[in-house]
Amino acid sequence: MIRKRLTSLIDCLSTYSSKEVPLSLEKIKLLLLQEYDLELSDKMIRTELDFLQSPESIYKLISKNNEENYRERVYxxxxxxxxxxxxxxxxxxxxxxxxxSQLETSQLIYKLRGLTDETTSKRLANELIHSEGKIVIRHFADNVQTLHEAIKAKKCVKFQYGRYNVEKNFILSREGGFYNVIPLGVIWYQEYYYLIAKEQGKEKIIQYRIDRMSSVLKTEDSWTSEPGFDLERYVSQLFNMYSGERRNIAIEFDNHLINVIIDRFGIDAKIKPVDDNRFLLETEGIVSDGLVRWLLTWGADAKAVSPEDLVERMKKEINRYSGIYT
Incomplete structure (x- = not known):
């Protein structure tokens, strides 16, 4: 009975009290009767409150004078x-x-709001409005967990991979054949999970959208970390998750983009003025379609300087644009 008395009091205070809405002894007594079917005397409740204030308690009970009735204590x-x-x-x-999914989102938010008291939970009632639609992916959570476990155990994985076509049918690549890869890491980028991996027997690192995977399985093949490979550094050099060759790159930007560049490359980015209106960024990055399209985001305010093959790719893409609008 004593244990039930204490646990019920803890649950009562956790659920119905907060710093903004502390409870008086009479209110606690009433709630214990109504919500927990416990009829306790003032002395019984004070005994449990004293324990919660003792060094033996793992809980921190806050006790203060009631602002509305200074002679009364609230908890x-x-x-x-x-x-x-x-x-x-x-x-x-x-x-x-x-x-x-929207259903799982509602369930998770309900659980999160249940981790605090009622008063705080009500302050969390206004949910974030998301600008893009939710997608429903079968076995997505299981696939993510399988990948994490494989990375930790240094085991290879295999999976099927595909994309939607213009008829909105999901088509598996390689006629449904499996990709066998060394999983190097899982990252979350712009609302998507990606697997960073190498196909077995190949050197090129590729990014796979996990929501486009199916039948993800951990295999018995083991792998060892590549000496000198820094996953965090590699990810920082990617643009829009496109794979490519790692190169030294130089890009000129208009001065008004300085905060964009610092946000993307950090405060220690190698930057120097070109003239009163432009600055030069020198960094290491993955030369890919992702980089080309990222640069085109800024229009004439960004100009690729080197390497030469990046400059040529920019020219070709710009010519494609001009051809569309002639």
Whole structure:
């Protein structure tokens, strides 16, 4: 009975009290009777409150004078699990993730709001509005977990891979054949999960959208880390997740794009003025269609300087644009 008395009091305070809405002894007594079917005396409740304030308790009970009645004490438990802003971050991440279905989004947000008291939960009622539609992917969570487990165990994986066609049918590549790869890492980029991997027997690193995978399986083949390979550094050199050759690149930008470049390459990016209106960025990156299209985002405000093959690719893409609008 004593254990039930204490656990019910903890649950009562966790659910119905907060720093903004602490509970008086009479309110606690009423809630224990109504919600927990426990009829306790003031002395019994005070005994449990004293324990929660003792060094033996893992909970932190806050006790203070009631602002409306200074002679009365009020109580609440300090939320040591999640702060309001932390729960908001988690809820917003769930809401914005396209690979989490709308049904699962609602279920996860309901669970997250249940990790705090009622008052704080009500403050989390306004959900983030996501600008893009959710997608439903079978076995997506299982596939992500399989990949993480394979990376940790240094095991290879195999999977089928595909894309939608213009008829909105999902078509498997290689006529449904499996890709056998060495999984180097999983990243989350612009609302999508990607697997960074090498096909067995090949050197080129490729990025695979995990929502386009099916039948993901861990194999018994083992792999070892490549000496000197830095996954975080590699990912930082990608543009829109396109694969390509790692090269030294130089690009001129108009000065008004300086904050865009710092956001993308960091405050330590190698930058120097070209004239009063432009600056030069020198960095290492993956030369790919992704880089070309990223540069075209900025129109005439960005100009590729080197390497020469990047300049040529820019020219060809610009000519394609001009051909469309003639």
């Amino acid at each position: 609440c438990l300090e939320n040591t699990t999640f702060q309001l802003h932390e729960l908001r971050y988690l809820m917003d991440a769930v809401s914005s993730a396209r690979f989490i």
